Amino acid sequence: LTELFNRRRFETVLEKEFKRTDRYHTPLSCLMIDIDHFKKINDKYGHHVGDAVLQDIARIIKNNFREIDIISRWGGEEFVVLLPQTDRAAALKSAKRLLQSISIFQFPGLKDKKVTISIGVASAPSTNISSGETLINSSDLAMYEAKKNGRNRIEVV
Secondary structure, eight states: OOOSBOHHHHHHHHHHHHHHHHHHTOOEEEEEEEETTHHHHHHHHOHHHHHHHHHHHHHHHHHTSOTTSEEEEEETTEEEEEEETOOHHHHHHHHHHHHHHHHHOOOTTSSSOOOOEEEEEEEESBTTBOSHHHHHHHHHHHHHHHHHTTSSSEEEO
């Protein structure tokens, strides 16, 4: 549907990238992205419109990142982006650029043409990030903080 990596493929790449980061002492960042109120879009407009929104979001994400960045559909309305050789500040800048790109896009099929996203950012090295799994979990927790704090925003851990 989105022509992105699936979760299983992403997890394989994540572990390799984390090992590289650990070995060469380079930064690695992760963005967890959730489409705000996606269930309401499916309920109100139908799954065909929801699928089109997923495809549009996937395309916008791809257009906002480098070729070396790893982009995946994490599940449902969630996407994840792994940013090799990217520290926290650069990851936040990338997240802000993505949030802006989504906010100005006109989504066909939606009455108000607007969709928002919430983004969680986590970076290694960090004292509480010791594996690819903890990097993902940290970005996921940050994304839930963004949703809890009003959606359409970025939270960084």
